[in-house]
Amino acid sequence: MEEACQELLTYGVWDGEKRLKYLVKKYLLRRKAAPEDLIFWPTGLLAAGLWQYRQEKKEEDVCAVIDLVLSAYCERWFQKGSRILWLDDLLAGETMLALYEVYRKNGPGQGIRSDKEAEQYRQAVDKMADYALHYPTDETGSFPYRAGQDNGYVFVDTIGLACPFLYRYGTVFDRPETMEAAVKQIVNFLAYGMDADTGLPYHGYSVADDCKYGIIGWGRAVGWLLRGMGCCMTTQYGADRLREPYVKLAETVAPYQRKDGYFAWQLQAAEGPADTSATGMICAAIRQGIGLGILDEAVYGQIVQTGRNALEKSEKNGRVYHCSGECEGFGQYPQRYDAYPWSLGPALML
Numbered sequence: 001m002e003e004a005c006q007e008l009l010t011y012g013v014w015d016g017e018k019r020l021k022y023l024v025k026k027y028l029l030r031r032k033a034a035p036e037d038l039i040f041w042p043t044g045l046l047a048a049g050l051w052q053y054r055q056e057k058k059e060e061d062v063c064a065v066i067d068l069v070l071s072a073y074c075e076r077w078f079q080k081g082s083r084i085l086w087l088d089d090l091l092a093g094e095t096m097l098a099l100y101e102v103y104r105k106n107g108p109g110q111g112i113r114s115d116k117e118a119e120q121y122r123q124a125v126d127k128m129a130d131y132a133l134h135y136p137t138d139e140t141g142s143f144p145y146r147a148g149q150d151n152g153y154v155f156v157d158t159i160g161l162a163c164p165f166l167y168r169y170g171t172v173f174d175r176p177e178t179m180e181a182a183v184k185q186i187v188n189f190l191a192y193g194m195d196a197d198t199g200l201p202y203h204g205y206s207v208a209d210d211c212k213y214g215i216i217g218w219g220r221a222v223g224w225l226l227r228g229m230g231c232c233m234t235t236q237y238g239a240d241r242l243r244e245p246y247v248k249l250a251e252t253v254a255p256y257q258r259k260d261g262y263f264a265w266q267l268q269a270a271e272g273p274a275d276t277s278a279t280g281m282i283c284a285a286i287r288q289g290i291g292l293g294i295l296d297e298a299v300y301g302q303i304v305q306t307g308r309n310a311l312e313k314s315e316k317n318g319r320v321y322h323c324s325g326e327c328e329g330f331g332q333y334p335q336r337y338d339a340y341p342w343s344l345g346p347a348l349m350l
Contacts, residue, residue: 264278
């Protein structure tokens with residue numbers, strides 16, 4: 001938990017050298033350069049993991065530390081103008097929304113101490129929802145992963161990054177349009193992004209090209225898809241539309257868990273490297289499905305437990321190793337394995 005708190009406040013934060021390189025590239029060389037993003041998806045995943053971990057712990061000192069860290073994480077972004085750079089940033093909105101919802105129900109505590117602070121959170125999640133509702137879509141209503149690239153590529157990552165926030169926002173504030181947008185992303189991906197033979201997802205697709213991209217069964221792709229589907233079945237609207245394909249996908253994925261409890265970086269590559277990010281994301285999503293009463297604990301509980309045991313074997317000094325590096329695009333899956341936020345965050349959810 002301590003390592004996750006530290007990484008939440010330090011991962012992706014620029015030092016002076018990196019800031020200078022950005023300024024030179026952007027303003028002197030006139031090249032495209034991505035700005036610093038204080039809520040980019042790796043920290044958003046850490047925040048979500050810490051929040052769930054906090055809900056399941058009874059120790060007051062542990063809860064107090066997590067509250068303080070989550071508050072500092074959000075406040076830092078507020079002070080920088082609450083700028084939303086990518087769809088990925090909506091993942092951090094899940095935790096902000098959860099903090100606001102608790103304050104609205106119970107009053108001060110768990111990170112928000114006053115009405116003034118609560119209003120900052122309300123404005124932030126409203127801004128994120130508005131960002132998504134005005135985000136460009138393809139002809140079917142799906143979000144291209146990077147709208148500015150004009151390639152129409154839909155990534156499965158978006159299902160796990162943006163849909164949980166949009167669905168939860170709709171349930172909290174009675175905004176059916178955001179719930180509909182979330183479910184539409186999933187329904188479209190199931191229609192256009194799945195492999196007919198294996199029942200596993202490709203990394204993405206383009207409707208305009210009538211083509212699917214990336215590999216079939218990339219471990220984190222499966223995790224993103226299961227995560228997004230599970231988070232969008234917390235009410236009847238989503239459950240009615242997603243229950244059947246969710247159960248079918250879980251049934252398809254389960255046999256790929258190895259005897260040692262891990263899922264491989266590509267599910268079918270069982271003799272290849274184990275990937276703790278894929279293992280954590282898939283098992284956390286299955287655990288959520290059990291909690292929602294959609295998956296049978298007698299059948300799937302062992303998958304979660306053996307996955308948790310595997311992650312514990314990969315933990316050292318609060319970090320979860322044997323995690324594949326950050327994906328760089330369709331077909332670009334660096335075979336670098338280390339400890340990253342995208343293995344630690346899901347591990348906290350188990």
